[in-house]
């Protein structure tokens with residue numbers, strides 16, 4: 001026997017150390033009785049090492065409300081240490097010590113263990129001397145494990161105690177989770193997967209599952225299993241990642257508590273399942289460290305899902321949708337011990353962090369169960385592993401822990417840390433989970449849609465998990481009612497726990513819980529809908545405001561439109577009034593509408609005669625000119641001094657039969673050559689019927705005159721077309737001159753002068769433009785060319801018609817061409833003459849006949865007025881004149897009287 005150094009005084013550390021616990025007074029029968037805590041005695045290492053393992057205690061039935069199962073497995077010490085990776089002194093020392101030593105020697109060297117199994121549920125951890133700060137011995141007893149597997153335990157034993165119950169439950173439809181937890185190199189992977197010669201939990205579970213299927217024969221032909229496998233790792237410390245370890249697996253992401261896109265491979269037999277597991281293990285990230293030559297660098301999770309595809313409708317298969325999850329976590333490690341650097345060190349940080357978060361979740365659950373008023377901390381969100389295992393870590397589903405430790409002195413700190421951390425977990429309780437096989441949600445369906453599956457898993461827990469679920473919902477809904485509902489749930493839970501575990505009472509309790517859960521869901525939905533309604537209300541308010549603004553704008557536009565309409569109507573009314581006024585007055589400058597073509601009814605017809613168009617009048621004048629074919633030539637100097645009698649005589653001398661005042665009147669109109677030159681309605685409109693008859697007689701006399709020049713239209717009716725006047729500018733030699741606006745204006749002036757000249761010819765005096773007018777050329781007809789040229793020489797006061805040109809004087813030629821013949825019917829005339837459509841042509845591109853006509857209209861208007869004045873001023877009939885002075889109050893009457901006087905004068909001349 002090797003020499004043993006004297007052990008320091010031993011202090012039994014109670015487990016858990018916070019709560020004083022009675023030191024185990026008795027050890028298993030085969031174990032040597034522990035020494036008293038206060039006694040100083042040599043540590044029975046040899047006895048412990050060589051002692052037979054304690055007999056298995058009677059297998060306790062899985063109580064529905066039992067605590068979390070925490071198993072402890074002690075790894076054998078006689079393991080060849082891994083090769084040296086770094087220059088870690090401890091590793092080098094191990095290598096040095098172990099070099100060339102046989103396993104026995106190693107075993108003997110590792111007699112200095114720190115962990116001794118007291119019984120099947122407790123161990124004693126003794127601090128080695130090197131780890132003691134003082135020379136006082138320090139021992140801690142950890143009790144309460146579901147089972148402690150000694151170092152020489154075999155896989156089968158572990159499986160039967162740990163895994164087999166879970167598999168059976170899984171086959172019955174209960175989901176389960178087994179998590180291996182422990183420091184690096186403690187045997188987690190060995191326990192879970194084992195080796196071909198000594199398979200671990202996973203292979204054995206698969207064997208059990210498929211052997212069960214084979215044994216059951218055709219009883220469950222529709223049962224099928226799906227296997228999925230993935231790992232959570234961290235590469236270069238850049239966060240956590242998920243990799244699908246199934247063939248063709250890719251990187252995945254975690255959504256809520258499910259891995260999105262995780263491949264589930266349906267396994268039909270054990271061989272396929274084992275090959276998948278082997279493939280996944282090869283794919284899993286491992287690396288050699290000083291602590292483990294094949295250290296796992298990721299958290300590996302295996303899911304075996306039991307799916308029942310067919311349902312016969314008679315028998316309920318509670319195993320439907322159950323998932324058996326096996327998690328092999330990477331062991332916490334210390335850099336000092338592993339010698340990790342770089343990537344390995346980053347991996348160590350990730351591994352240690354995940355282990356820490358995992359422990360925090362379980363601790364929070366424990367504290368929450370101890371004090372329900374203490375909220376459940378949401379540590380699960382701090383790592384992918386805990387997020388994925390959230391339901392388990394929140395106590396909603398049963399889980400099982402298997403702790404693996406190394407008993408050597410060198411592993412004291414790791415072992416101590418794990419036991420300190422995990423031993424309290426044994427107090428986590430799962431209440432009444434197993435009493436809910438008839439839970440309605442589990443019975444309802446055997447298909448596995450995602451939501452139903454989650455729902456089923458949610459209710460497939462204990463009362464506490466349900467209560468927690470409802471509490472969480474309530475916390476999210478309304479914090480004010482949380483405490484109240486929590487109290488309800490607590491009461492209900494206490495009642496359920498206190499009540500006999502009969503199926504009926506449990507069922508009733510669950511119904512009440514479900515009602516409460518439904519109520520909470522309803523409240524949550526109401527809150528969501530309330531928020532949605534508020535948002536919708538705000539949006540509608542905004543729309544309403546915009547709509548109101550739009551209505552206001554529209555109203556403004558309507559008002560503006562109304563105003564515009566009113567103004568338009570007002571303007572129209574004014575325009576109508578003006579039109580009516582114009583129609584009453586028949587002012588030629590306003591009424592430019594084309595003349596109504598009324599059948600000629602003779603001068604006796606009052607209607608057409610009363611309202612002839614000025615154009616018609618003008619044309620009529622031209623036509624009368626042509627009828628008479630009169631060519632006149634007068635000198636202005638002689639015209640001034642002539643009286644009416646002289647004019648008559650002169651007119652008679654020229655043989656102007658039928659040429660009288662009427663002709664002068666018409667000539668006045670024609671000289672204007674347009675509408676504005678003579679206000680015929682004003683003059684003729686007031687002519688008495690007798691006068692019209694007289695005029696008719698005059699025209700009858702005119703009808704005897706041979707028409708040698710085409711007329712344009714008859715002034716008082718008949719068919720006529722707009723006359724076109726062709727204006728030619730010619731020099732004294734008769735050559736055409738360029739015409740511009742100024743020339744045209746001159747022409748207009750010339751026309752005015754010609755107008756007055758003609759008026760003077762008729763024996764009227766007072767023409768302001770008659771001065772210096774030389775009518776040297778007698779009027780001649782030019783019927784052959786259908787053109788009448790009126791030549792006016794303003795400079796020498798000479799005017800000639802029909803192309804007579806005074807030498808040395810510039811002249812203006814106005815030619816009226818009738819290019820479109822038309823037939824004019826004269827009711828009062830015997831002749832029927834062919835006329836061409838009058839056309840006005842300015843023989844210059846710069847000339848603009850329409851504008852010229854308009855301007856001429858305005859310029860000729862004073863001439864006509866003057867002519868009327870002259871008419872009225874004639875004292876042909878003294879009596880009439882006296883009467884006019886006394887009676888006439890209107891210009892129309894004066895004009896009428898003047899016209900009568902003129903006509904009488906003309907008539908008298910004719911009679912002569």
Ligand SMILES: Nc1ncnc2c1ncn2[C@@H]1O[C@H](COP(=O)(O)OP(=O)(O)OP(=O)(O)O)[C@@H](O)[C@H]1O
Nearest residue numbers: 075076184185186187188189190292295296330331
């Ligand atoms: N009970 C055991 N019996 C025999 N060998 C064991 C036992 N437990 C562990 N080993 C051996 O110890 C070594 C390390 O074990 P394992 O790889 O399982 O440790 P681990 O806890 O998984 O380490 P890590 O956390 O680094 O992955 C392996 O070679 C394994 O074969």
